[in-house]
Amino acid sequence: MEDGSMAFGLWIGRRAMQSDRRSTRANGVRTPSRAGLRVTTIQRGVQLLLATAFALASHPLVAQDDPHPQQEGLPLAPGRTISTSFTEGSWMSVDVSPDGQTLVFDFLGDLYTMPITGGTATPLTQGMAFDGQPRFSPDGTRVVFTSDRSGGEGIHIISLDKSDTVQVTQGKSSSYQSPEWTPDGDYVIATRQGPGQGKLWLYHVDGGTGIQLIDEPANRRTTGAAFGADGRYIWYAYRTGSWEYNSGMRQYQLAVYDRETGESATRSFRYGGAFRPTVSPDGRWLVYGSRHIADTGLRIRDLDTGDERWLAFPVQRDDQESRATRDAYPGMSFTPDSDAVIAYYGGGLWRVPVDGSEPAPIPFRVDIDMAIGPEVDFDYRIEDTETFVAKQVRDAVPSPSGDRIAFSLLARVYVMEWPGGTPERLTESDANEHMPTWSPDGEDIAFTTWDDATGGHLYRVNSDGGDPTRLTTAPALYNNPAWSPDGERIIAVRGPGRAYDEALTRGVPGGADDLVWIPASGGDATVIAPARDGNHHFTSSPDRIYAYNPGDGLVSFRWDGTDRKQHVRVVGAGPPGSSTPPPATLVTMAPQGDQALARVVNHLYTVTVPLVGGDVPTINVGNPDNASFPARQLTEIGGEFPAWGDDGRKIHWTIGNAHVVYDLDAARAFEDSVAAAAESDDDEADPGAPEAAEEEEEGEEGESGDESDTEDEDPRYAPEEVRIRVEFPRDIPRGVVVLSGARVVTMNGDEVLESGDIVVRDNRIAEVGATGSVSHPEGATVIDLAGKTVVPGFVDTHAHLRAQINILRTQPWSYAANLAYGVTTTRDPQTGTTDVISYEDLVRAGRILSPRIYSTGPGVFSSENVQDLDHARHVLRRYSDYYDTKTIKMYAAGNREQRQWILQAARELELMPTTEGGLDTKVNMTMAIDGYSGVEHNMPGFPMYADMVELVARSGIAYTPTILVTYGGPWAENFFYVTEDVLGDEKLARFTPMEEILQKALRRPGPGPGPSGWFHPEVHTFDQVSAFVRDVIRAGGRAGVGSHGQLQGLSYHWELWATQAGGMTEHEALQVATILGAHSLGLDRDLGSIEVGKLADLVVLDGNPLDDIRNSNTVGQVMMNGRLYDGDTLDQVWPDQVAAGPFYWLREAPPGR
Missing domain, CATH: 2.120.10.30 (TolB, C-terminal domain)
Known part of the structure; x- marks a missing residue:
């Protein structure tokens, strides 16, 4: 971008409410002031904004009588204006x-x-x-x-x-x-x-x-x-x-x-x-x-x-x-x-x-007065209290009597009295415990385990706790156990542990899963049938096993797998324009009666299952009132891990750490009472009476004559919800260490200490300064780092870590790999499932070697089919009130109107919404105009000029280009696979399953027959992509380094090098990798720079990245949250000396290899 390409005179008007915005920045890389820059406020609708910006999520916004002239019928009112000229x-x-x-x-x-x-x-x-x-x-x-x-x-x-x-x-x-x-x-x-x-x-x-x-x-x-x-x-x-x-x-x-x-x-x-x-x-x-x-x-x-x-x-x-x-x-x-x-x-x-x-x-000149949406930018402080409350309760199931529930939390099984009891652990085992199931008499609980070193088993324990009894004779991956109604047998899906160990992403391909039964007293497993379904369960009948898969729907069969019958398919409403309704992801038959429980997209429903001959009936719950058989939507926000009560009249589910019970009889009684009250009101009302007319008029306006902001809501039955609060010790090291004599690139502005000392007390930086100017506390451990370079811990703003789901890993390999390569903070934008929330809990407890784990949780997709702002609030409360993700991923969730509703709701709920780029620069521009907090993936259509630079920079949207998977050109990772010795990288082999390396580094085939897997260096475009990132940050914008999980750990450095390839200085590239990335996630008050009071996340490099950015991959040591690890082994160096591993993914190589 040429400096003379535009005439500045930039006016940025900010929205009236500033209570949730940053007023100052202490890290030295705040958006710089520009010549002719003034900050003004858009006055139109200010009173309305003040009155409604933080309205309760259940209340609709007051309609605007006088919309902004540049709103053009869209729901989002502008909050800022960019005024400037371009040539x-x-x-x-x-x-x-x-x-x-x-x-x-x-x-x-x-x-x-x-x-x-x-x-x-x-x-x-x-x-x-x-x-x-x-x-x-x-x-x-x-x-x-x-x-x-x-x-x-x-x-x-x-x-x-x-x-x-x-x-x-x-x-x-x-x-x-x-x-x-x-x-x-x-x-x-x-x-x-x-x-x-x-x-x-x-x-x-x-x-x-x-x-x-x-x-x-x-x-x-x-x-x-x-x-x-x-x-x-x-x-x-x-x-x-x-x-x-x-x-x-x-x-x-x-x-x-x-x-x-x-x-x-x-x-x-x-x-x-x-x-x-x-x-x-x-x-x-x-x-x-x-x-x-x-x-x-x-x-x-x-x-x-x-x-x-x-x-x-x-x-x-x-x-x-x-x-x-x-x-x-x-x-x-x-x-x-x-x-x-x-x-x-x-x-x-x-x-x-x-x-x-x-x-x-x-020649042309364009003078713009561009209205853009309010900024959505929050500070999220990172707590380091002694304890934390676990975020996710998993696999919760009620006892047969309904007075207790069993569940998994931090991969341990707990039981509590419902609804007001205290959760108690059932065992003292060190293995991960999952998927509890009650015996029919309520006396015992069976559950599965997993340990990366020894595999998994099925156990049984008294429901009051004690020593568990192992039921299975052979280790394997056991899933979804269920007790038969007579209490004699337990069924489960059994898969080979080998397949689980060889799995490189969330799923487990390559296994030969069987549905088996095990005697409730323990013994050898008997194969019922190959496990072509999931969600195996029973009704009150002991003769048939029920199961579900999206293709066949709800099915049942005998104990030998024969006499397979289809009962019902359940589908939902597809996104606008779609002709294919999405199938339910789960359907469970009630223990008694003709009801089934279904999960469609993110919501739970009950449906009536008719007994019919011929084709299996399909029930569409997109509009339950118009379903072909009686149906009911149970959730407004969403729910996971649903389960029937034993009598088939209550439904349990969890979301986050909340457990919810929906009483079908109470709901019907409530609805009957509301209908009766409405009928009584209709009978008594006389619309023609003057008094009624007066009351109606008063109801339309408040005392001051303003439009009322408290409309009557449609009364709805509210299920019982209880937060399950279990506190765990937070992993915080104790002691004082001085990292002495290294070059310190602080990211406090342009500050570089050629020889500096960093004092770390517990998990925070207590002092930093030039060597000799910093006092060493008495008793502190001093580590000589002369000749090394220390930079803040790397922040990966787009990290797909893809750890296994359902049965949680003891140590996910991707977590260890990223930490070993100096990545100390990750944000996964779109996790597909919520398992990452439990992994985050495990990291906070210190049970996994890992960077800090943040995520958006599952994306907000077009399948939500957001209907209005209030609907968007309900959808996003999933993330703000239950998942506590701080950020969301708006993943192509609909048209401009729907995207604006989601953005408005995010701002109200203090969520920073990032977005899927989707190879659509046009939509990316609208998201910047509207005020979205971030955009993932590069915008195709390069090169881009001053207008796009200013839009991205001044809107404040954080740009994470994920250049390794370039949009609009060959993936940059192909360049590095050709130019780097991936197979010969000993460190990579230590932290990466060999199957992962071989499948990515031996051959680079195209997507189909014919050539496409290799690209001449001249046709690569990542330097053009990164040139735009350079221009954006020099204009005061934000950007991040996002590796996309392409080659865990090492690919972060490839992405960083590609980011610098467009002409950034090495220091600018490191800014993107640290402080600007932290700012993009709202975490820069605690992360991203080496400053007093911030968390001690640091990387000790053997080479100087200011001389050559490729020295970022000379990681000698990594400090995460105050613990110092060896970069080659992940052995803990300080405050304790703890050997890492053994790691399950390090398998024996063939002879001679």
Whole structure:
């Protein structure tokens, strides 16, 4: 980014309430002040914001009578304004008016017009809605464009005098791109993207639902419609199949569609692809984009002769290797005389003559007053109290009498009296304990165990506690035990421990699981059948075993696995636009009666299971009131680990450390009483009476005449909820150590102590300064680090650690690997399951060698189908009130309206929401505009210029590009697998299962047949991605290093090196790896720099990373939370000397290897 590329005059208005915002920063890397920068407050709606910003989550917000003029119908009101000027821009689609005098183009989500000779642009649209890809109508009076101003994306038309704006398309669930007028001006053609491939659709400008033009083949994406003089033929580009990572070329080719015959014909077959066809008005010339080696150019074809040549090269890099949600290249246009093309590239607009003469720049200036959402940025302090309360209760089950519950907590089994008892451990075992199940008489509890060294077994213990009895004779991985109704046998799923040990991610592939039964007194297991289902359970009948899988639904069979019967399938409502309803993840038959309990997406339901012949019935609980058989939604926020009470009238579940009991009879009685009261009110009410009218009027307004903010809520039965609070000692070392004589890169601004001392007391930094200026406390241990370099512990802001689920590991290998490589804090954005919460508890208790574990928990997906702000509050309370994640991952959770509701709820509940980039720069820009806290993965469509730099930096969105899995280009990890000796890395082999190394380092195949697994260095793009990160942080923005879990531990350093490759200084790269990463997670008051009072998370390096960033991987020692470990072995060095391991993943190699 050139310093002179914009005229500064930046105004950032911040929302009125500042109580939850940072007022100062002590780490020296706060967003710097800029010339002409002023902080102002948007006044419109201030009283409303003050009154409602922290309303209870159960209360709807007061409607705004006077929305901000730039809100444009969207639910989120602006909270800040960016005002500045630009003379360069990113990915600008441009069109020329029919008279050749005017240009229209998009810029940061607004439309502008400007004389074709250049100058200062005039806004045509302005607001928070994202408008793009404008095209003039044939008569030059109107402009068609894409916009999400209705809450979902659609095609809109605006008159040039702004007197009229109409929406052409209907609905909010599809996305659109590249609209174009038919030559007669009666129709618009655009690509509509819903489920499946994006297809060209034809819409009449006066209304209707439109029609798809090209149906077959179904897997062909069609986009970029273009006309010449003849409206019969439509030029377009197509791609067969969807985008894919690490793709080969020939992604797009050109074709022509005949509107009379309905037939298409391919018109290109270039290795570099062909896209964005643009036809001259006289019908002679075709200009399109294509790739040559690593660069994109514009080619021109003489349609009379078929001859082709390069017209301009290089130009803007295309988006073939991504989802191309704004097409594979920005829109361009011929001048009316067909002599030149007006195109965007290099950050500017160009007039490109068709005769091959020199292109001429078209200078422009865009003055923006851009409304953006309030900032969502919180400080989360890290507690170091003596004890902590465990966050997650797992596998809770009620006793047959219902007066006690058994559950697993920190991988130990507990029992407590329900509802007010004190949890008590059942055993004193050191093995991990899981999945308790009660004997039918309530006297005993069976449970499974796992130990990384010895494997797992099934045990039985008296429900009042004592010495457990081992029931199984052979170690294995035992899951989901259930006691038979007669108390004689226990069933469980048994899998080989070997498969569990060899599992590299959350699942356990390669096992041969069997459903077995074991005598309740212990003995050899008897195989019932291969375990093709899960959730095995019983009703009151001892003769049949029930089970569930999403394909077959709820099934049952005999003890020998025969006579298999299907009973019911349960599905839910799919996300908008989806035609496939999601199946339940679990269905459990009630112990008595005809009810079943189902978990669909994140919610729990009861359904009535009919006895029918023929096809198995399917019950859709998307709207329980309209289900084919009686159904009931039990949860508003969600629930996990559901279980029936023994009488089939109560349902138990847990969420976080809360245990909930839903009484079906009490719920029905409550609903009957509410209905009776409503009927009585209706009978007594007289709407015509003056008194009633007065009361109604008073109910609508408060005493001051303001609109009331306390609307009557629909009364609902509230199940019983009890928090299970079990305190555990927090792992905090005791003692004082001085790390002396090392170079200390503090990340307190630019401070570097060439010889410094760090005093650590317990788990916090007590003093830091130049050697000789720091007193050594009496009795302190002094460790000489002369010649070493100490940096803050590395922060991985996008760390998929993928530890095993359901049965928790004693020591996940991925946790140890990251710590050994100096990563002391991780945040996993989208864990898939909530098991990570229990792992976090185990880390806090000191039972696992690990970095600090943070996560968003499972992502918030479109399957939630958020209906309004109040619904979003319910969804997010899962994370704020129960999981205590501090952050969430909004993972493509719907249209703009739904994303804004989620953001509003997150801000109210003090959650920092990060987002899935999704290979969609357009959506990424809207998330920055709205005020989201973070975006994961890089934005394709590089290079990016000053406008994007300022948007990302000034919005405050934290940018974690995960360059190893580059979006829009080859994965950067491929570069490192080619250039690094992964197989010969002894440390990597010590902390990584050999299967993981072999499958990633021996061969790099492509996604399918044919070449694609190897990339010439010239086509890698990670330096362009990281150049944008450099520009963002230099503009005062935030970024993080996220390894994506590609090669646990080592891949963090690869990601760091790739981040620096775009021109950062080594110190800037280390900032991103430490203090800026901590700031991105809201943890920088305790982490990210070496300063007094902060937690003692440090890395001792043998080399100096300020000389060469690759010295980040010379980890000699790691201090996490005040404990110092050897970087090569993870043996604890201080305050105790404890050997690490043995590690289960270190397997014997074949002879001679």
